[in-house]
Amino acid sequence: QVQLVESGGGLVQAGGSLRLSCTASGRAFNSAAMGWFRQAPGKEREFVAAIRWIGGITNYADSVKGRFTISRDSAKMTVYLQVNSLKPEDTAVYYCAAGPSLNDLRRGGIDYWGKGTLVTVSS
Secondary structure: OOEEEEEOOEEEEOOOOEEEEEEEEOOOOOOOEEEEEEEOOOOOOEEEEEEEOOOOOEEEOHHHOOOEEEEEEHHHOEEEEEEOOOOHHHOEEEEEEEEOOHHHHHOOOOOEEOOOEEEEEEO
16 A cells, blocks of 8 residues: 655744655555645645656656655655745645656646645744
C-alpha cells in the first residue's frame, strides 16, 4: 500500500517561511514525479510545483516562482517544498501528489495523494 505523508504546515506571519515535507512509502511506489498542490478555502485545488525523481527537473506555477522551491532526497523518498515570503493568499491545505511524469502531474494526472497539511499565513 502506497502512502504519501506530509508534514511541516503551521501558522506563520506574512513574510515568513516554512518547509513542507512529503515522504512516500510502499513497495508498489514507482511514480516518476512528485509534486505539491494546494486548496484554499472556497477555491479549487491548484498546482504549485513538481519535481522528477531522476534528474531533479522542476516545474512551478507562475504564482509561486521565485518564492517556493521544490527539492527531493531520493534516498529518503522525500520531497520538500520550501515556502518563503509567504502571503495571506498562500493560506491553503497543501497536498503532496505523485504522478507518472511532470506533465501528467501538472495536468492532474495523479497516481497517489497525501492527506494534506494546513498552512495558515496571518497578515
